[in-house]
Amino acid sequence: MPYTSIKDVHCMKLTFRWFGQGFDSVTLEQLRQIPGIQGIITTLYDSKPGEEWDAGAISAMKEQAEAAGLKVLGIESLNTHDAIKVGTPERDEYIENYIRTIGKLGTAGIPLICYNFMPVFDWTRSDLAKKRPDGSTVLAYDQNKIDRIDPDTMFQQMERNAGGFQLPGWEPERMSRIKELFRLYRNVTEETLFENLVYFLKAVMPACEKYDVNMAIHIDDPVWSVFGLPRIVTCKEKIRRLLNAVDNKRNGVTLCTGSLSSDPDNDIPDIIRSLGDRIHFVHMRNTRHTAPGVFEEAAHYAADGSLDMVEIMQALIDIGFEGPIRPDHGRAIWGEVSMPGYGLYDRALGSQYLLGLYDALKRKKEQGK
Numbered sequence: 597m598p599y600t601s602i603k604d605v606h607c608m609k610l611t612f613r614w615f616g617q618g619f620d621s622v623t624l625e626q627l628r629q630i631p632g633i634q635g636i637i638t639t640l641y642d643s644k645p646g647e648e649w650d651a652g653a654i655s656a657m658k659e660q661a662e663a664a665g666l667k668v669l670g671i672e673s674l675n676t677h678d679a680i681k682v683g684t685p686e687r688d689e690y691i692e693n694y695i696r697t698i699g700k701l702g703t704a705g706i707p708l709i710c711y712n713f714m715p716v717f718d719w720t721r722s723d724l725a726k727k728r729p730d731g732s733t734v735l736a737y738d739q740n741k742i743d744r745i746d747p748d749t750m751f752q753q754m755e756r757n758a759g760g761f762q763l764p765g766w767e768p769e770r771m772s773r774i775k776e777l778f779r780l781y782r783n784v785t786e787e788t789l790f791e792n793l794v795y796f797l798k799a800v801m802p803a804c805e806k807y808d809v810n811m812a813i814h815i816d817d818p819v820w821s822v823f824g825l826p827r828i829v830t831c832k833e834k835i836r837r838l839l840n841a842v843d844n845k846r847n848g849v850t851l852c853t854g855s856l857s858s859d860p861d862n863d864i865p866d867i868i869r870s871l872g873d874r875i876h877f878v879h880m881r882n883t884r885h886t887a888p889g890v891f892e893e894a895a896h897y898a899a900d901g902s903l904d905m906v907e908i909m910q911a912l913i914d915i916g917f918e919g920p921i922r923p924d925h926g927r928a929i930w931g932e933v934s935m936p937g938y939g940l941y942d943r944a945l946g947s948q949y950l951l952g953l954y955d956a957l958k959r960k961k962e963q964g965k
Contacts, residue, residue, distance in 0.1 A: 646677030702807020739889030
């Protein structure tokens, strides 16, 4: 049986996250030159959580990518408004905006939405540029440092260390209301947050069916409570609970190896095999763990971190994953100035490592038949 190469349709689709012109240090022309690249995962980066997206802006975004020879294979992120997460009376208004945006994306042929349901902070790190022995810098997390941070001032600290870039999920207009947000979530438990997520998903599923759009929730990052805020997408059991509560194949997961690996007890290959076709999108990155609650991001190469990247890729091949995959957070190397975690050079290197794993393992599987 002939080997199915990376160029064929029935294979995973290599993508890169791109924040848009004026926000990203990387250009579409640069991305187009990466071997195996099939498309981008992007967003309207200046949109605000809860607002309805403009159809003209969506079309312009798509046309810009296609002019560079790339497809828009998904949106990351179409953020959910805090009213939806908390369950305030205004949530139905914001859900309707979300539904109308799903319709516009589906009409434009964009089939995937990656989103999260984390309160206040989309993700948390104690260091945006931890220096490694080789001179590169990485995103890092140390619970001991987090415990000494006043959450009211965390945004200012992150902004100072972001190199002039706006960090995804840390919108200034939201972070300026940080005390208000903490008050808003004061009585929100894990169970309340879960129920509000189910309510939201049940409301948007008809639009997803009608417009052929998959919802792919991102794993919480990290997977434990930070500053007392609840976490509900953290492990196999909690993911399965969500998928069972809204048992529609449009309701799926963004399988993020880095976020899941923040808890080393998460068996990522097993989780992949258990979720099967409910995985709509993959973020592939490596992490190095040095102590409980202490980890840093590493090169994608397996030996540089703590994850078995080979077995993770094997699990994706075993379930027949054919969706978009992207190299996630990279190191800052070779003097590149970029948004922390989102430079060109190391993610491009990582993409070729992932393609090498995929090609070798897929070839082995095909020849074994």
